[in-house]
Amino acid sequence: MQSMTGYGESHFSAEGVQIVCAARSLNSRFLDIELKFPEELAWFRAHAEDIIRARIGRGRVEVSLMSAAPLPADYTFNTDILAQYEKFLASKLGKKKVTLDAREYLHLPGFIERRVKNWRSYQTKFDFHLLRALIKMQRARIAEGRRTTRACLTHLRYLARVQRRIAVLHSQSHRKKLIAVRHRIYTDFFGTPPGDAGLTPNTGRGRGSAEHSRSVRDKVHVANLIWNERKEDILRSVHHDVSEEISRIGMHITRMLEIFKKQESAGRELEFFLQELQREANTIGAKAQDAEINSLTVIMKTEIERLREQVRNLE
Template identity: 25%
Template structure:
């Protein structure tokens, strides 16, 4: 089943003191164009996300944007052992000096020491982005999965539209074939009349040469090959719609072939009814080309 190049997904997450929101969106494009906007200090994150996206996508202008913040109140703190040791040593010296002079000091509380500047440090991993980067890369497939599901859903709807348009092309092609068949007797009679008229009014004309020229005109007006090619293109397009994977480029090329045959059919028509059918074909094919531009 085909996939659309249009997609969107958003998500949020938390890890330690960090929380983030990210969005993944895409529109159609000739190739795969990835734009990943993440904070520079998250070393290795962009490369990891790009690798994951490249494995899952074939075409489209894809943008991944991320906003991340840190709640300082949730930062894990650790005791600065060196600072505590120095504070205890200073406290002991103070008490010894006070006792030597007969001064009684109020006992110190642990909270008094912990409240001293520099006594508590942030956890050792607080400035290391590696754990956060690893968690983000692990969490990203959930966002990507929702994004791919939307592209799949859009692709299914797109396939239904294209299938309906292909049915229209097939019906119009069959109608053109009927009109071309009905036109044969009239064209043959017209050619005979033209040949007789030429032979009556042109002295010395070579009958064989004139017949060859009229036969050439008849060949140029024959639309059998165009109708056969249109029928074959409908079959090929239906086969592509049933395939998995990226078929957008093949469908786009096929639309060019559809358009070429419809143009030739109109130029050879020599019939109001057949020309009308050819113009209807061109209109439907143009609509198909617009839809195909969004197929991955």
């Protein structure tokens, strides 16, 4: 898995001038290419972009071709403009012909023309050094990607430990609340508290007491009364149950660990799971009524944000 930040360069000479081809990549959700070429090499832009797109899938890529000195150009004399100057002076001076001194030619605007040199014969050389700079940049991206992956795995394993701790605390806390609610319901419904387990009602099977031989209709009626009286307690216990959120966080962490093991470019998929982790953590923080769980949720959110910063740097 590669990082999206890297740098590489290649040096070469052409026409006696030292040229540096530098490639730099930065974070970006999409592939964004910026080329900084001198005017003489503008023809090479489209071809260079095709080479970059064939090797890079994501990130902002900046490629520049810089020379230590101005690139050499072809110079020619514009004899046509010289003839126009001489004709103009002859007409103004009333002479048939005026011949300018050779030393005065150099001061005439437009007499010396600078023409861009044709560098297309060096395309193979430009291709080679562009690829060389990109390869060096990609090596740097791979090395940085390995370091980033190790950091991400560290954050994920810590998140997994926090998730397991929250699961244990929630199980204990939620069970106590359920037992308390059921205790009140059983007492109202059966007239006696539940057994030691707190989960199995004492139905009074085999006893002849009228208290334990109510008709189904009476039981339904009493159940409705209990629902109306204990509705808030029952709904509160259900509302504060975050078992599903805790379980989903565990599944997301497992899936992300599997993605890192594949060593494939999956930055966008990881970002999706990070959004899901953040959403589940926010839900736990909003529902949980336990102080220790809330503290662990804050730690979890912090780790998710740190992990997000690392994942943003992965292709």
